[in-house]
Every structure is written in structure tokens, then in C-alpha cells.
Amino acid sequence: MAWQPEADPLVAAGSGVCDEVLQRIGGRAQALVTCGTGTSALTRFANSRIHQNMASDEQHVRLRVVVGAGQVAQATTTRVDPDGLERLVKGCLAAAALRPADPEFPGLADPGSLAEVDHWDDVTAAADPDARAQVVADFVAAGADLEAAGYCSTDAGTHVLRSTSGLAYASRATMAQVDGIHRAAAPSGPPTDGCGQGTSVRLADLNGARLGAVAAAKARAGTEPVNLEPGSYEVVLEPRAVAALLLFPAWLGFNAKAHAEGTSFVHLGEQQLDEQIDLWDDATDQRALGRPYDAEGTPKRRLDLVRAGVSVGLAHDRRSARLAGVEPTGSSIGSEAFGGYPADLFLGAGQQSRDDLVAGVERGLLVSDLWYNRILDPKTQVVTGLTRNGLFLIEGGEVTRPVQDLRYTQSVIAALGPGHVLGIGDDAALVANEGGVVHVPSLRLASFAFTGGARG
């Protein structure tokens, strides 16, 4: 049965808090207020035992007020008692009054129609520490002779948004994640790791035993790695590695504010990536996890960023959209200083299995994961980082040997550039990166620059 927000007591409670805040403001300002309520729990394991296990009840109220002709301030509190809300309102109004007017202030969003989005699972929302511990136990048991580390988390949140412009939205979401490694001791040399991860709206989708087996198999296959000379290699990047790289174009490239300021690589209308690449943002997709509206209350919809390799879109908040003379894209994360961010990013999947991608490589590397990735320049999108959790040599279309981890220094847009994408996997999945969660497949790329050994 479809969710009925008006019948949800958490929505009623959140609406009550929002309404009280708006009442306290009276007619003194335009305002947008949100109230989030939920639970966040994470069971962490290392050395094959649970060593850190936390759960927290979460509640926050975020207020954004506008006085005069665009004097804006925002404030947040976790204190929803009358004194706490009064301090929130008074402080926020006082801060706004002291600020100069923003001549480009776009005004608050008007009500719009929301897509039907309900990324929610009752069982996940109610998951207790025993349920998470069982997933961990299954993951650990899948490599009983190895050492396991990682986490299983469940999050559930209900969110209400109200504004003086008439916005009255509510949404809810759950998310479950398992992310872990198995570590295999080697007869000589350091131990080697393999990873397994899963992300879903439903904890039941995450099979600890299966993900643990994936990690254990990679770890065992990685022992006694060979040294490989740095240089440019053809690569098959598994989804976790692809997710790590896509953070940078998403964060600093398709951000419309960065584009307007001249620091983005994006040239709209140009064939900047390979023609096989489609990139888009879509919180309304069943596979995504996001809310149907952004931090400013703009309804979300599919936003194409790259179509057949051509840059076609940018992620706007209301302010950057006004400056560009376009409609906002529902990409605000609540900071005008940052701008827009595609929070539910998809890279279109292909038709080939991962084995098919590997089979096409005469000599190259299979990369499971990229780690400690840092961008050197947003315009060139040159990023450096290291491989981790499984690096393997491909020879004659087959995975032949494990390889010692390597450092890479590579432009993301050059790696995905025209003619450089040799294949796209059919294994697209939700994968976490430092910016959130993206939905990406494996990629076979013609060239990737490895600039040194990871251990020296």
C-alpha cells in the first residue's frame, strides 16, 4: 500500500515542529523550515569481531529565513523544546537582519508536484542490533580462516518541509549497507585484502554470507602479488572504483556554480566523454535512495548531465539557476556557497558481463577499488590515489596474477574521453563513494596512468 504521509505519526510530529517554528516567526520573514527525525545505527567489526556498535536517535530542525530584499540566514538545532525553537528563530532572524541583501536572491520555491518516491522498507527501519549482528556474523563466517573487518548499517529517516511560500512536503527513506573486507595471510609478504559491499533500501537485500564470500575469494586470490612497473595500462574498473572516480566530475564539474565561476571542465554541447557514456541524476528512480525534493523544496526529476558523451546538463540550485537564466534542477544540498550537486548519480550500464570486459583485454589490470583519491585540479580533473582490496593482472583476456597495489595519477575526463571507453558492464549497482551513493557499472578503459608503487 502506498505511503500516506498524513497518516504517519512521524510526519505529524515533524509538521508540528515546523508549524511551531513558522508561527514563532510570524510575519517577520519568509522562511523555509525542515524537520528530520530518524535513527542511524552502525555495527562495525574488525579482527573478525564486533568492536564498535552504535545507534543514535536523530532529530534536527533547519531554518532558513529571508528578511528584506534578500537578507538570508540559516540555522540548525537538535533542540525541539520551546526554548530551543525560540533560540533558533531569534538567532536566525538576528543573523539575517545583519546581513547585506543578496541582489541575486531567487526567492523561495513555489509549490510544485512531486514524483511518487518512497525509498522505504519497514523492516529496515525497525532493524535492531541483533539483525545487524547477524549480517556481520554471516560475512565473517564466509571467510572463517581469514580476518574480517567492515560494517553493517541501517538508517531510517522521515523528513518534513514547510515554507511561507506554501511548500508542504514530506518524505521518508531507509538505507542499509554492508561494506567489508576479508584479509588473507600470505606465506611471505604482507596480507592481502578483498572487499564486498552492498547498498539497498532493504537490509534483507544484503546477504552477508554472499558479500563475505566475494571478499574472501578476492583476498585469497590476491596473495603473493607481483610487482608491476608503473605506466599506462588498459583497465577494467569494477563499480567501486568507478564510483570513486565519478565523485570529482559530479562534485566540481557538473556543479553549475563551479561552472559559472570558470573552474569546471564542463563545456555544454561538446563531446567531452566517450559516446557510450550517459550520466544522469535521478532521485525518482526506483533504484535510487534520495528524497523527491531538494533542500530548497524544488521537486526532483531526472537531470541528464551527459548524453552519448556530450555534456548536456548542470546541477543547479535556485540561485545558480537564476544567474544562468534557467530553471533550478532540484540539486540544492542546502549551501548556496557550494551550489548544486547530483546526489543520485547514474552511469548507464552496458551489455557486457565483467568477464566479457576482462576477456577483451590483451594485457591490463582489473581494479577492484580506488582509495584516498584526491583531485589536483578541478579543470583538468587530474586525480591521484591508490588501488586497494584487489588488483589483478589481465593477460590474454584472463585474470592471471595478483599485483601489488599501485598509485595512479589520472585525469578522470581523459580516462572517459572519446574513444577511451572500450566496454561497459551490465553489473551496475548502488555503490558508496565519499559523496554519497551512486549507481554505476564496471568500465573497460583504454588507458589509465599508474605513477608508482603503493608501498614503494
Next chain:
Amino acid sequence: MFDLATAAVEAALAAGARYADARLMVVRYESMAAKNRVVEDLTQTETAGIGVRALIGSSWGFQSTPELTLAAARGAGQRAAAVARASARVAGPDLELAPAPVVEASWQSTWVEHPLDDVSLTERADLLVGATGAMADAGVPLAQASHQIWDTEKWFVSSEGSRIDQHLLECGAVIDATAIGDGETQRRSYPGVRGQFGTRGWELVREIDLLANAPRVAEEAQALLRAPQCPETTTTLILGSEQMALQIHESIGHAIELDRILGWEAAFAGTSWLDPAQLGSLRYGSDLMNVTADATLPGALGSFGYDDEGVAAQAVDIVKDGTWVGVLSGRDSAPLVGRTSGGMVRADGAARLPMVRMTNVGLLPGDSSLAEMIAATEDGIYMDTNRSWSIDDKRLNFQFGCEIAWEVNDGQLGQMLRNPTYTGIGPQFWASMDMVGGPDEWVFWGTANCGKGQPMQVGHTGHPSVPARFRDVRVGVR
């Protein structure tokens, strides 16, 4: 507030915990960011809550609540015990906490001007607007400035009888100028890429004098666009103290965290190249290398009175005359290497589990100076101000980029170089250190954005550092 924390601890004990502690925290926070003369972002936050730890057998549980009532505090204590019981489903070996004195104390950091109470919002905003204006006037298209302020009150109660309240004030600021060229950008920041932060008041921000430095920062950003690339070579490298702070943070600070050494962070932050069996004998670097973790340094960002396990702040030797002698530890990790807690366990809020954290991990001064290092270098490169940082999961292989560099020729600074990077292996790099700046150049750098843990926590760490010189370093990797 102590009543709520006590109720949480008692509830955890009643639910079966053999040890429990509770931390009630109230944090006032402000961040403000300006760009090109406009304040783009002003956020003020008040966060409150209670976090409870319960230990049952060898298993920990943690529960937090934002609700500051007796009922919610008791509920959190009970649920922390339930979480600990669930942990026992995948239990580890016996766990003993390092002994810690029972403490009843009150501690407050010192400040001259409280930025939230003694300095008007208008003045705080005017400073950022003015600094960005000065950079814009000097010709850069993107001029940014920001500050952050934390006012933190904590009440800690343990089942062993400790009752501690603390009040910490931390703040700092940063400016940066970005010049945009054909196909690349160049940025200069001041005082460092992450700014300068301390456990101090607004006097810190006044001392760093953003306005006076703004034009130079803007001019250097533009000059970098015209500068030649840093060559790819192996040479003598001189690092300024800001980049040294990053070098210390990444290749010493994280490597000596005992939880990493023990494998507790293996899946995420990683482990460490250090083997506890070599504690006291391993050569970490040259004889000139002396590193301490000192949480008692006045005004440094990693200073406090007591950690989040109620253990007093301490000064601990980490590297002495080049030999590794110390670790960063807490009550459940220290006994595993035969030590007492270093008082280094902290959380970034009431809703997060305390974990081993850097305090002020810094290099003690030597007897040289930046000027002497340059004068004594026939052929080398001087780099400063961090731009990028990447290091492997054992904290051994690093590649760091800086904002700016200069050639050093025949004992003098030569032309400016753009996109400088250097790479190395921790112990080899530190072993090559042959000159260390003196006490006059010792700066307590503060890093307010150290990520660690799952869920991710953002820690505040301090890094006293001086300029230093290193031999035979590979630079210019692209």
C-alpha cells in the same frame, strides 16, 4: 546536566553493563563563508545530546539521544546495554580497560575574546567581506574567506565515579584566491589551505591578519599561472611549516594511532606499517626527529582538559631522536601493548562513539631556520602550503601536492614553480631529514577536518611544526 548523565550510566549498569560512561554535550557552532565581497553562507547550529557507552563482557554498545530528559537518558543507557549484548554475537577476546584515576574536575580553555559573545556578527562578516574584496581588487576572479567557531560544553560521568565538566572554545579562519587560466586553475591560501585554528578565541583570527595578507595571496595565485611547471626530478626538498603539518598529520599522526595498528580501522581508514613489537626500537627517521603528542599545549587545536573517557590530557613522546617510542591510545587499546591510556579518545559529538584521535602531534623544533636551509642548499626546491594529499592504507607511501614552490639555486630562492608535488615512503623520507627549524619558527597548526571512523567523524587536531629539509626526494610527479 550531571543528573542526566548519571541516570544514563545507572540505567546501563542496571541493564547488565560492567562499565558505563555517558557524555552530555551542548555545542554551538557557526560557519560563515564569503566570496567576492558577498557573504554566501552563514550557518549557526546548536547540537545537544547524550551518548552512552556500555561494556558487557568484552563487547561495547553505544546509544545516543538528542532528547535531554531523564527518561530519554535512562532509555539510552538501557539501549546501550542492548547494543553491547548484540555485539557479543560476534565477540572477541577478553577486554580490560586500562586503569584510570577517578576524577572530579572542571576545566575550561582560555580565550580573550569569545567570538560569539564578544564580537558582533557584523564585525565577523565585515572581516571576510573585506578580505575577499582585497583579493578581488588584486585581480583574482575567485576570492573566498571563511571562519568556523565551536563552543562546546561537556559533562562526563563514568560508572567508576568520575564527574568532569569541560568548556572548550575553538575557532579559526582562512582566505584563498583562485586564478583561472587556460585549462587549469591556481589557488593560494592563507594561513594554510585549511586555515589556522586553535583552542582559542577571536584573538587568533585577529593575529593572523587576513586583510594584510590578502593582496599577496591574490598576486601569488596569478603569478602561479605564469610560472613553469615543477620539474620531475629527485632533489633536495625544503618544506614550509604548513606543509610539514600535513606531512606530520598523514605520515606520523595516523600511523601511530593504536586502533589502526591493532587493525580496528582495517576496512576503512586502514592499518599502519608500524608493528607494536618494534615499539621502542624501530627507526622512524633521522636523529633530528623528535615528535610528541601533547594535549596540554596552550591554545593548540588538539588541546583539552580530559578526553572522552575521562583521562587527563598528557604529553607523550612518540619519536625520540629518530626512534619510535609512543602511540596514541585509549583505555581499551593501551593494555594490548602494555601501556596505560594516553588520554587520546574523543568523539566529534554526543551522537558518536569516542575513538583514538590525534591530540597535538608535532615535530619539536631543532636548531636551524628556513633561511639557513635555503642558504645551505646548492640545488633544491622549497614548497609550501598543502594542495592535495594522498597516502596508502598503511600510511607509508604518500604523494602530496603543494600550492607553491620556488627553485633553490646556490643558496638562494629562484623562480616560482607551479603544480609542485613530491612523493616518498615514510621512514625513508623522515630518515633523510637533515635540517629542522628552530623554536622561533614553531607554529601550532590546527586541522579542523580530520576524517576518521564509521560513521565518519570530523576531528580537531593540532600539529606543531617547523620548516625542515629532506634529501633525495622525488618531486614533480604528475
